[in-house]
Amino acid sequence: MTAVIARGVSKSFGGYTALKNVNLTVEPGERRAIIGPNGAGKTTLFSMIAGQRAPTSGAIQINGVDTTGKRPDQIWRIGLSRTFQRNQLFQQLTVWENVELACAANSGRMFARRALDLEVASILDQVNLLDAGDERVANIAYGAQRQLELGLALAGRPKILLLDEPTAGMSPSETAFMLRMMQGLPRDITILIVEHDMDVVFSLADRVMVLNLGEVLADGTVAEIQANRQVSDVYMGKAP
Amino acid sequence: MSAAYIALKRQQRPSVAPRIWIPLSVLLGALAVAPLFGLPIFIQGLVIEILTFSLLALSLNILLGYTGLVSFGHAAFFAISGYAVAAVATHYTPDILVTLPVAILSAALCALPLGWLSIRLSGFYFLMITFAFAQMVFVAAFRWKWLTGGSDGMLVSGPTLFGTPVLQSREQFYFFALALFVICTVALYCIVTSSFGRTLIGIRENTLRMRALGYNVRRYKLAAFVIAATFGGVAGAANALFNLFIAPESAHWTQSAMVLVMVLIGGASYFVGPIVGTTVVLLLQHWLSSHTEYWGLVLGILFIALITGAREGISGLVMNLTGWLRGSARS
Numbered sequence: 333m334t335a336v337i338a339r340g341v342s343k344s345f346g347g348y349t350a351l352k353n354v355n356l357t358v359e360p361g362e363r364r365a366i367i368g369p370n371g372a373g374k375t376t377l378f379s380m381i382a383g384q385r386a387p388t389s390g391a392i393q394i395n396g397v398d399t400t401g402k403r404p405d406q407i408w409r410i411g412l413s414r415t416f417q418r419n420q421l422f423q424q425l426t427v428w429e430n431v432e433l434a435c436a437a438n439s440g441r442m443f444a445r446r447a448l449d450l451e452v453a454s455i456l457d458q459v460n461l462l463d464a465g466d467e468r469v470a471n472i473a474y475g476a477q478r479q480l481e482l483g484l485a486l487a488g489r490p491k492i493l494l495l496d497e498p499t500a501g502m503s504p505s506e507t508a509f510m511l512r513m514m515q516g517l518p519r520d521i522t523i524l525i526v527e528h529d530m531d532v533v534f535s536l537a538d539r540v541m542v543l544n545l546g547e548v549l550a551d552g553t554v555a556e557i558q559a560n561r562q563v564s565d566v567y568m569g570k571a572p
Numbered sequence: 573m574s575a576a577y578i579a580l581k582r583q584q585r586p587s588v589a590p591r592i593w594i595p596l597s598v599l600l601g602a603l604a605v606a607p608l609f610g611l612p613i614f615i616q617g618l619v620i621e622i623l624t625f626s627l628l629a630l631s632l633n634i635l636l637g638y639t640g641l642v643s644f645g646h647a648a649f650f651a652i653s654g655y656a657v658a659a660v661a662t663h664y665t666p667d668i669l670v671t672l673p674v675a676i677l678s679a680a681l682c683a684l685p686l687g688w689l690s691i692r693l694s695g696f697y698f699l700m701i702t703f704a705f706a707q708m709v710f711v712a713a714f715r716w717k718w719l720t721g722g723s724d725g726m727l728v729s730g731p732t733l734f735g736t737p738v739l740q741s742r743e744q745f746y747f748f749a750l751a752l753f754v755i756c757t758v759a760l761y762c763i764v765t766s767s768f769g770r771t772l773i774g775i776r777e778n779t780l781r782m783r784a785l786g787y788n789v790r791r792y793k794l795a796a797f798v799i800a801a802t803f804g805g806v807a808g809a810a811n812a813l814f815n816l817f818i819a820p821e822s823a824h825w826t827q828s829a830m831v832l833v834m835v836l837i838g839g840a841s842y843f844v845g846p847i848v849g850t851t852v853v854l855l856l857q858h859w860l861s862s863h864t865e866y867w868g869l870v871l872g873i874l875f876i877a878l879i880t881g882a883r884e885g886i887s888g889l890v891m892n893l894t895g896w897l898r899g900s901a902r903s
Contacts, residue, residue: 382784408786420784422777433774436767437786488786 333396335360335492335522336381341390343376350376351546353390360491363523365537367530369566372543374526375417378494381524382414383407394492408437413490415481417497417526421469427480428465431455434487451487459483459513475506482513493517495525499532511535534558542566592844603750607743616746622854623753624810629834629846630760631803636832637840638764639796640776641691644699644828645706648686649679649801651713651823653808658726658818659719666729668738672809679805680798687797691790694779706828713820725819728812739813749810756806761843763799772796833871837878839885848886 338356342349351373358364366374379385381392383404391400399407422430431452456462459479464472469480478498485493498514499507511532517523527533533540533554540557542549550560557563603619611619628650635641656678657671664670690701713720720726731739739745763769771792774782783789812818821827830853838849853871860867882889 384780384784403788404783405786405788408784414784416781416784420778420781422774422781424777425773429770433770433782434785436770484781484785 333360334358334393335362335395336524337393338377338381339391339393341377341380341387341392343373343380343385344388349546351380351387354543354546354548356541356548356551358492358522358524360522361520363525363536363538365533365540366524366526366543367528367533367540368543368549371545373546374543375496377543378414378496378524378526381407382412382494405437408488408490411488411491412494413485413488413492414494415485415496415498417500419477419481421477421480421484423468423470425469426465427456427461427467427469427472427476428452430469430480431483431487434484437488455483455487458486460509475502475509478502478506478510479513482510486517490521492522493524495523495527497526497528499527499529507532596844596847600750600754604747607746613742616742618854618858620742620746620749620814622851623749624807624814625831625834625854626847626850627753627756627810628804628807629831629838629850630757630843631800631807632831633835633840633843633846634760634764634772634796634800634803636835637842637845638769638772638776639793641694641793641796642699642832643690643702643797643800644825644832645702645704645709646800646804646831647823647825647827648702648706648709649683649804650808650811650827651709651818651820652682653679653805654812654818654822655713655720655726657809657812658728661729661731662726666732667735668731668733668813671731671813675809675812676802676805679808680802683798683801684794687794687801691793691797703825703828706823706825710820710823710825713823720820723820725817728816728818730816731813745814749814752806752810756803757847760803764843768792768795833875837875837885839887841884842887842891845885845887852886 334357336356336358338354341351341354341356343351354373354377356377366377368374376385380387381394381399383399383402383406386401391398393399394407394410394412397410399410422433425433432448435448435451435455453462456465459482461476461479461483464476469477472480478501482495482498485495495514499510502510507529514523514525514532514536523536525533525536527536537554539551539553541551542557542560542563544566549566550557550563552560607616628646632643632646635643635646653675656675660666660671660674686702686705690698690705693701714722716722730737739748764772771782771787774785774787775789775792779789808822811822834849834853835846836849837852838847839845842848852874856871856874857867860870864870878885884891
């Protein structure tokens with residue numbers, strides 16, 4: 333079953349059209365990058381897939397279920413989880429409590445205390461924050477907050493993961509660390525990633541979709557996109 | 573990653589429970605035996621008032637402090653419950669095993685539709701819609717003379733239990749109010765420390781994220797709204813039974829504002845904050861109003877000072893102070 337299908341999806345904000353007739357098909361286990369200049373509509377597309385915004389027109393299917401206009405929590409239940417471009421964490425709680433909240437939504441709180449603790453610890457281990465469990469989120473470094481952002485999305489054990497610029501604002505060493513973490517994710521998790529760092533894109537993604545001014549400019553394998561003249565024009569400016 | 577490591581990690585997570593419960597139990601224990609040592613009737617009345625309004629403030633804090641919803645109409649449920657006691661006692665029976673549950677249920681049932689509509693809005697708009705609903709309750713209490721007695725208010729017949737008059741003396745009511753307060757406070761504490769309570773805190777901290785983590789946020793907000801109204805209803809019923817009278821003023825917006833002020837003065841981010849705030853406000857009111865009619869001015873100045881100087885209220889000040897004292901004792 334296809335993981336994500338978007339058919340003719342458009343989104344307008346008043347008179348401004350953020351996305352125009354976008355088609356997207358992502359197969360299970362695929363790692364798809366969505367790139368494009370600022371304002372191309374990448375985050376808007378993510379918000380419509382994950383349910384934060386409803387499309388103006390078009391339809392979205394996730395794991396074979398029509399999710400057009402569904403709420404984020406309903407879409408989460410189908411097995412889709414997302415991270416945010418700007419960290420969306422529980423600032424006043426500890427790192428442990430953050431992940432605990434994220435894990436507790438699973439299985440309707442029927443998690444036995446011990447099973448929940450094990451789950452939290454295993455997620456923290458996965459994003460390398462096990463030793464920071466007792467720190468308040470407001471007090472940890474930005475890079476660690478970014479890791480926690482990923483951890484919260486992993487907590488639901490999603491089948492489809494949407495990563496919105498996971499390395500935004502990170503130092504080169506933090507970026508390399510985050511990349512290793514993402515590469516280490518199980519291959520059966522479908523990943524959609526919005527990213528500006530081309531090293532990250534080309535070393536993680538199987539396929540790349542390029543958005544420009546709300547429209548799909550190109551869609552293909554990494555090699556195809558790297559060879560695409562139009563794409564380099566958009567990114568580098570037209571060659572004379 | 574060993575099981576022992578996880579157990580250690582869990583134990584390290586600080587628990588605030590003992591710090592709160594030791595002084596609170598000592599205080600409540602002292603209050604329980606005080607009448608045996610001749611606590612004056614006047615003071616007993618004051619304690620009953622403080623306990624009742626503390627419960628109202630605690631219930632409001634479920635919304636304000638834990639869920640992050642500023643309700644400006646909490647007095648509506650206090651009044652609805654009070655009127656329900658009066659109406660049931662007048663038309664049916666004054667037996668408290670009937671009046672009390674019916675009153676609390678009335679507050680909860682009214683909170684369902686009002687909450688269902690209110691929680692669709694957030695921030696300032698939530699505040700305004702709860703304010704509007706409370707004013708509607710106030711106007712209804714004022715206009716529906718056949719049910720509420722209008723501006724004259726309503727007398728509540730003396731409560732009975734299986735036909736025998738009960739809670740006749742001030743002292744009996746004192747113990748009744750104390751027991752009610754202890755039961756409700758323990759229940760509220762269990763609620764806010766449960767996984768449900770942690771979910772409410774998550775909604776307060778980041779609603780967008782909670783939705784993305786699979787939580788049906790509206791359902792939780794509605795549950796919080798109804799729980800707050802239910803315990804507000806307990807306070808309203810106790811208040812009506814104590815005064816044996818209920819008037820439209822109990823639903824007035826100034827009443828809702830006063831409870832908000834009590835919570836904020838005490839500290840919304842602490843479980844006991846509302847109790848502290850209510851105690852301070854009511855003691856100030858009683859003490860100052862015997863000296864000057866401008867007691868509201870003093871309360872206003874205290875409120876401004878706390879809001880600008882100590883966002884976490886008196887509880888926050890005390891916690892900072894004890895933390896500072898401990899810190900300096902150690903060094």
